[in-house]
């Protein structure tokens with residue numbers, strides 16, 4: 313059923329009894345042309361674009377829990393393309409363009425809201441860095457606007473501009489950045505892929521790979537063997553665990569990142585604001601909750617929950633930047649496990665094992681990448697060549713000295 | 729998390745900075761490998777690759793806001809339970825003793 317204003321009115325008049333489930337719940341087939349492991353945003357987007365752009369419909373997404381239960385349902389939903397390095401910026405700009413047309417292409421309201429993102433600066437040196445970043449973005453066809461203090465005072469009068477230690481001098485704004493309803497991204501891609509014939513198999517954990525003559529020809533799962541000509545892995549925080557079953561060691565550590573939501577408040581924060589002098593960023597959801605977060609906890613973790621020192625650090629950042637939030641009550645906090653790579657940038661690449669492909673290393677910034685990652689991973693799976701904007705995302709880039717280190721902090725995942 | 733420091737007793741984990749897997753104690757020995765490609769590979773693996781297992785993990789913590797000693801903490805990273813803590817210097821000595 314196509315979703316539209318007419319379908320809502322029609323179903324409303326019939327007491328909503330004819331809505332169908334948004335995707336089927338099929339039994340796994342014995343074999344597919346391709347299987348994607350991981351029903352997060354990236355896996356589901358990959359399946360959708362394999363079907364819609366490359367005509368591959370005999371494919372399946374295999375998810376150990378339920379779709380959307382991983383990081384795609386745990387993140388703070390910020391989308392943007394304000395990267396500096398050439399190997400990254402073209403990719404993230406493609407992803408942002410895909411967000412702009414997403415709801416029409418998948419016929420699903422993902423609440424893509426381009427309400428803008430502002431990265432604040434607090435010193436002359438930071439302003440220079442912001443100008444450089446903005447120019448790099450514009451050179452790649454993205455948008456960037458430099459704001460001075462007066463502009464900011466008009467938009468967000470409640471910021472602590474005269475903070476003695478870190479006064480706010482201005483900010484770099486990307487107007488096309490914003491936020492998206494994260495669950496709806498998983499559900500929307502799942503529904504659109506399912507309509508094209510993709511099998512979405514939930515509660516089915518991949519426990520190993522079927523190898524024949526050095527090639528990957530499918531996966532072992534808790535629901536039996538599933539053969540596949542091509543296997544794509546997109547399991548985010550579980551990457552080392554899953555790839556370990558194929559004998560691979562990767563340049564990845566798994567870390568926990570926490571996020572926080574306050575009680576619902578009247579609209580006050582117009583877009584996304586990030587602090588330039590500490591680890592803190594904030595936006596406001598359509599329901600009114602202040603959504604905020606900060607740094608990763610900084611140690612290996614698979615626990616999906618963090619510790620109090622980082623909670624304190626985030627709250628200190630919040631109080632330094634937006635003192636009024638001290639009055640708001642916290643409603644919820646949670647954590648997600650992220651695949652932190654050695655340079656803070658992702659991988660979309662073939663592996664040394666024929667038939668096995670990897671999509672990983674998204675760190676704390678993979679939500680915005682969801683459409684671009686699906687688009688490029690589908691391209692790789694279908695054509696065996698890297699998409700033009702993803703050529704830098706090679707697994708062996710540390711060997712060739714081609715690391716993509718936006719922060720310049722070296723092979724130390726907890727510093728990215 | 730509270731880290732039971734072998735010399736100072738229980739300390740808040742916030743006093744420490746985290747480096748990572750104890751494989752970082754096993755720096756390749758440049759004089760032991762004659763072939764440059766093999767040496768490059770060994771250093772690449774040492775600097776960039778990690779086992780990143782679930783469950784029990786041995787890792788290096790630095791008591792930066794304390795006595796500035798390096799510790800090897802054995803921790804269940806699926807539950808954050810700390811199982812054992814040793815001085816990194818002792819661990820290093822013991823591993824050298826073994827390899828001789």
Ligand SMILES: Cc1cc2nc3c(=O)[nH]c(=O)nc-3n(C[C@H](O)[C@H](O)[C@H](O)COP(=O)(O)OP(=O)(O)OC[C@H]3O[C@@H](n4cnc5c(N)ncnc54)[C@H](O)[C@@H]3O)c2cc1C
Nearest residue numbers: 350352353354376382383384387388390518648678679680
């Ligand atoms: C608190 C927090 C805030 C964040 N904020 C932002 C943000 O504001 N902006 C942004 O761009 N990014 C953000 N991120 C990062 C972003 O959420 C992730 O990078 C991205 O969601 C990862 O891709 P995914 O959606 O495919 O992952 P996931 O949703 O985690 O999908 C991976 C899936 O693989 C499944 N899986 C694992 N092992 C197996 C197996 N053996 N067999 C079958 N299935 C398996 C898992 O169950 C999971 O569903 C944030 C992350 C966190 C935790």
